[in-house]
Amino acid sequence: MTDDTLHSGDPDELLLTELRRVAALLDPMPGRLVRAGRESLTWRSVDAELAALLSDSAVDDERAALVRSTAGLRAVAFESSALTIELDVLVDGPRRTLVGQLVPAAAAAVEVQTTELRTTVAADAQGVFRVENVPAGQMRLRVTGHPASDSPTETSWITI
C-alpha cells in the first residue's frame, strides 16, 4: 500500500491502484474466506507427527501432462519419518471412497478427519484400510497405534 504513494507519479502504478480499488468493489473477497482462515488454527496439532504430502497424481500429472491417470482415481502419498501412507481416492459424485495402505504394513487405527466429521476405521494386519461415503472437501488422516511410531501421525490436509 505504501508503495503506491511512493510511486504515485508513475502512470502504470496509478492505473494499477485504480484497478485494485475497482477489484475491491466488483470482485470483492468474500468475508467468509477470512473467517474460515481464522478458524483453521483450531486444527493445529499438538501431539502428532506430520506425514507431509509426498505425491499427488492430481497435481503431478498436470505438471507432467504426459500420463493420464485412470479417470476418477487419484493416488496420493504421505510420508513421515516413521510411516508412509498411500491413499487412493475414488470419486463417486459428491462422495469419496478412500482405500489406503500403511507402510510398514501393520494394524493401526485410522481416523478420517474432515472439517465436519470424524470416522475411525481399522487398518488390518497388512496395513490396508477402506473408508466409504466420505464427503467431498478438506480431509486428513490421523493414524494411531502403529508399531513404527510412538506418537500419532497426521497427514497433510488434502481436498478430495
Place this chain on the structure above:
Amino acid sequence: MSAELTHLVRAAGAGDQDAWNAIVERFSGLLWATVRAHRLGPSDSAEVVQTTWLRLVEQLDRVRDPDRLGGWLATTARNECLRLIRQSRREVVTDDLERFEDETDTALDRGVLATERDRLLWSAFATLGERCQALLRILMADAAPSYQEVSAALGMPVGAIGPTRQRCLERLRRDPQLADLNLDAGEAR
C-alpha cells in the same frame, strides 16, 4: 517487517489466535487474487483458500524464512487451483449454485458503490487476453504483492513480470471503451 512476521508465525505456532488472525488478514488478499487469476468460482475458491490455510497451520513450526511465506502460500494455492481445474474438466459440479447466489448478492451490494467509470474499466479488463488478466488480477491484490509472490502465484518467471505488466497495462489503455476516461495523463499516446 520480517521480524514482525517471524514473531507472528512463532506465536501462531504456539496457538496464539490473534497472531494467526494477523497472518490471515495480511495474506488473504493475495490468496483471493490467486484463485481469481485462475478464474475459479466461489465454491472452488473457498476450498483452495481453506486448504492453503490448513496447510500453513500444519507447517507453522517449520517456517524457516518468513519473508518467503507469501510465496509459499501463493504456490500452495496455485497447485490447488491447477488440481481443481484439471478435476473440473472431468466432473460436473452440482453443489455450487446456492453458494454462488450468496456471493452474487455480496458483489451486488458492493457494486452499488462502483461508478460508471469503474464498470467500464472492469469490462475493458475482462476483454484482455488470459495471461494479461491473470497477471493484472494478481497485481490488484490487496496489499500489493511482491514480484516473488506474483511469480509463485502464476508460475511466471520474476523477470517476465515487469515487461508483461507494462504491455498488459498498455493494451488496457488502448481499449476503445476507455478512450474518454483520460486514464493516461502522464504519457503520450
